[in-house]
Every structure is written in C-alpha cells, then in structure tokens.
Amino acid sequence: DTRLTPYNCQVYSFNPKVVAxxxxxxxxxxxxDWTDAWVIADRLRFGRLPENSQVDFRYLPLQRLTRLRYHLMQTISREKNYFLTNLFLKFNTLQQNEVFS
Structure with a gap:
C-alpha cells in the first residue's frame, strides 16, 4: 500500500507451528484474534526473526490453481455426503440383506 511506504515496512512469514x-x-x-496478535507481537520481541519473505509472482498462478483444486475437492466431498444422506433417508426402509440382488 502506498500509505505504508514512508514506514519502510518489511513482511515476515512465521511458521504457524512456531507461534502455536x-x-x-x-x-x-x-x-x-486479539490474543493471537499479542502472542505474535510477543514472539517478535524475543528476536530471531525469520527470513524476510519476498513474493515470487511466478508461483501465484500455481497457488491459485492449487487452492481452486482444494476448494473443488471439498465441494465434491460435501455434495457427495449430502447426496448419500438424502439417499439413506429415502431408502432406509429397504432390507439390508442383499439389497441389489
């Protein structure tokens, strides 16, 4: 953001496991969220900052595709479970032995 340029900000990415x-x-x-922000700030006070992270724009399309695939798999799984639940509710009175014989 152009409003932050006078402050010469640097971006660091922490491993969430380290903060946890x-x-x-x-x-x-x-x-x-407030407590989590306080804990991260307290972790920063101890020093030993991680490497300064730079965004590599070459990998952004791959990141978007990976996130899209993850979202699609979650959606397919959710719809499959929804369908199976409705199928069970519709046909739960069928005899369980040799249903498709």
Missing part, C-alpha cells in the same frame, strides 16, 4: 508452540507458554490466554 510459543502460545503454549501462556495457557490461561483465551483463543481470539
């Missing part, structure tokens, strides 16, 4: 393990040190904190 760091949060285990605070067992009494609730699970919400």
């Amino acid at each position: 393990n760091f949060k285990k040190a605070y067992p009494d904190l609730p699970k919400n």
Whole structure:
C-alpha cells in the first residue's frame, strides 16, 4: 500500500507451528484474534526473526490453481455426503440383506 511506504515496512512469514508452540507458554490466554496478535507481537520481541519473505509472482498462478483444486475437492466431498444422506433417508426402509440382488 502506498500509505505504508514512508514506514519502510518489511513482511515476515512465521511458521504457524512456531507461534502455536510459543502460545503454549501462556495457557490461561483465551483463543481470539486479539490474543493471537499479542502472542505474535510477543514472539517478535524475543528476536530471531525469520527470513524476510519476498513474493515470487511466478508461483501465484500455481497457488491459485492449487487452492481452486482444494476448494473443488471439498465441494465434491460435501455434495457427495449430502447426496448419500438424502439417499439413506429415502431408502432406509429397504432390507439390508442383499439389497441389489
């Protein structure tokens, strides 16, 4: 964003597992976005920042295709389960032995 250029911002990407393990040190904190942001900021205060991440625009189309495929597989699975549920509700009175004989 052009509004952030005067601040010379840098983007870092944390491994979520590192932050989750760091949060285990605070067992009494609730699970919400504000607390998660505070834990990430606290992790930053300890130093040892990860490598500065740069976006490689060559991989963005592949990322989009991968996310689309994941979304389609989730949708197909959800529709299949919905169909099987309705099929069971319609034909649950059939005798279970040799149904298709």
